[in-house]
Amino acid sequence: MSPKPLRRKTVAMRPWDWSFPSPPVAHREVLSARPTGPTARPPLLMVHGVAHGAWCFEEHWVPTAAERGWPAYAVSLRGHGGSGGARHLRRTLTRDYVHDVLQAITELPEPPVLIGHSLGALVAQLVAERYPLRGLVLLTPAPMHSALGALAAIARDRPTDFLGAVVGRTLSMEPDILFEGLDAATAREYSDRTGTESPFVQWELLLRRRVGPVRCPVLVVGVPGDRLVRPADVRRTAAAYGVEPVWFPGMGHDVMLDTGWDRVLDTVLEFAADLPAWGSAPLR
Amino acid sequence: MTGMAETPSTEPDATTSAPARRRRTAASPAAVPTAVAPTAAGQSPEAAAAPGFVDRGGAWCVVGAGPHGLSALKALLQNGIEADGFERESDVGGNWNFGAENSRVYESTHLISSKPFTQFPDFPMPDSYPDYPSHRQVKEYFGRYADHFGLRDRIRFSHDVIRAAPVDDGHAWDVTSLDLVTGAETTYRYAGLVVANGHNWSPKIPAYPGLETFRGEVLHSADYKGADVLRGKRVLVVGAGNTGCDVAVESAQHAAHTWHSTRRGYYYNPKYALGRPSDQVADRLLALRIPLGIRRALFGATLKATVGDLTRYGLKRPDHKFFETHPIVNQQLVYYVGHGDITPVDDVDHVDETGVVLTDGTRVDVDLLVLCTGYLVRFPFLEPEWLNWRDDHPHLFLQMFTPSYDNLVVSGLIQPDSGQWTLAHWQGVLVARVAEALRVRPAQARALLARSAAEADRRYSAGADYKDSTRHYYEVAHQDYLRALQDAIRALEVSP
Ligand SMILES: Cc1cc2nc3c(=O)[nH]c(=O)nc-3n(C[C@H](O)[C@H](O)[C@H](O)COP(=O)(O)OP(=O)(O)OC[C@H]3O[C@@H](n4cnc5c(N)ncnc54)[C@H](O)[C@@H]3O)c2cc1C
């Protein structure tokens, strides 16, 4: 299928954002680790996916990136991890997550490289349309062009999970769905740490959103055997930005936790190290 | 469109715009080391250039580090265009830099527009800020914006731009600045000039007969910083812009008595309506594309249900429809009128030794006159004709672009019926797109800018007919105007 063209047109008119602003949350969890010495690296900000929290990046990526000289941050979206808003999760919308990430960004000392996983990658793309990122990393990204196909696949493979999602239950985060290489105990432990997701946000995944005029470099990471995001969708996402996805065979959906997380992180840091300085975007 | 010039006969404001005050000139001791070395912003080998002149090549210049200057500077840099800022003060924030020469906020100032449309869309105000932040929070916000985007290094602080002139047949601009710390004058050459020096700083002072004979105190709101000057006095406040209403309220709280003189009746909008900041409610109606007539009816009904008939309080009946004057957002004025602490009175006819005589013939003896009569637009470092100047104000396409020069842009010459910095952001983006296009796709840029002459008088009022007053020269209906900005930005976008 030929990829749909980018929506290059700038969107200045956002009347619903002005008239129904996202309600603030009392507390936003941002886990971070900074390199010991001074660093010229831009900050990395990581955004988790469905029912996860900042903890999934805290496990390996945040400390490892910091050891390698990167100021690393991971934010928990409202109602997730250690952030507030759990009580209102049932009426939380994707735009509230966009708000949360923008809020976390404004607390950083400079424009970050934004790393989004799964649903977090969709949020990251919506942020990239509004905010001048240094770079954008999409890990097994939920598709902007609607997850209808992915949902059909879930309906075929796991009909009860599909029906649950239809009535607003959180998609299954069982170990076999998220991981390929981990030992059973660790996989179970991570799976147990996942929480619930907003039903509206899950339903919103079916919407077809057009990709905005993103001016920063983009890296797309996929795993061929992903049980949540279909490789075809990953390819289509990458094509929308005019890039080729980088594939990590043998891994599960949670590339920041599954065996091989270090190789994925290597790729991400390599991409981030190569970015042009903010304020030196090529003239087009 | 109605004639934009106020007829001098109908009002005594063949105004004297007070001369731009330059508090600090080259007086500071010469030995003080420069906090910001003149080279701070430039990569050019300035040391090697002739003293007093620096060619900044293809770079652009941004005058002013208020919200409009900051957003333009950021957008230029973000799009890979070298740019330097100039700011007279030692900090960013412009109007919100309380106490600065061009700052017009007073101790109690809070925003009148709530956060969502007021803030920069790519740098929202923190969740911890209230709906209507204080001027201190606003200044802190601009400081964080400047830090986050690394703008401070690109701004020459304590540099007053004293002159700018086109050179090389308009292909470049020579900008001369005075370093207020060292007293050194330097001329820099730029490919383009963005003027963001603010439009709320040069006081508009009505020329009342007899004003010079008044033995009490006369203060323009430009010099009003807090309620101390009001304490225990008989005060007459002139003007019912947002400043006049704020000052009248503060005066009601601190003065012996307050008279509030207005030359027409107004609508006093509440800060909250239907449980939300009222501008958010208004934006809902606009989002639903509710036509002007119905919006007027709804606003009228809301006001009727809350404050009711204003003439009952002794206030004048508005001589115009909703949206025909810049909105007043003040919940307290009517309250204090209702408590008898403010006496609404007619327009001032003339002043004598002990007080004022109003147009209806009554006289009021007062100790202090506070003129909250607004501000006039001034560009002391430019020739007015470069800005298509007629009837005492510029006429610019999108209120930004002059027919005279492609590379001279004004940012901030707007007074929206809402918050301003969403518009500041998009004006900045448009500036950057124009600068970029002028460099790499000049034909495309020219195609847009060619509209400058024909559309210099176009207004963005969403159908309203603004009352003839100097303050409405720059009034815009915010969504109407933003849509026009968006169209212009898109016109410069490359199709994939
Ligand atoms: C009392 C008051 C309350 C307001 N409240 C609101 C509100 O609630 N919401 C809202 O959206 N807007 C409000 N406004 C409008 C406000 O003016 C604008 O939002 C905004 O500050 C304008 O930004 P600016 O960058 O155009 O100008 P300014 O903020 O005035 O900044 C101009 C800067 O340029 C510098 N400068 C000027 N000339 C020179 C020179 N020759 N050389 C070097 N530097 C120079 C000045 O020092 C200043 O820092 C209010 C205005 C006033 C007066």
Ligand SMILES: NC(=O)c1ccc[n+]([C@@H]2O[C@H](COP(=O)([O-])OP(=O)(O)OC[C@H]3O[C@@H](n4cnc5c(N)ncnc54)[C@H](OP(=O)(O)O)[C@@H]3O)[C@@H](O)[C@H]2O)c1
């Ligand atoms: N955030 C806040 O709390 C806040 C506070 C203050 C100001 N502001 C903003 O700052 C800007 C400036 O406001 P402002 O109130 O200082 O000025 P303004 O809006 O220009 O208001 C001036 C007032 O004086 C009157 N006036 C002007 N010339 C006069 C004359 N010759 N004789 C008699 N009356 C005369 C005007 O009447 P007409 O109706 O005839 O024009 C108007 O009522 C506005 O954008 C305002 O919204 C915001």
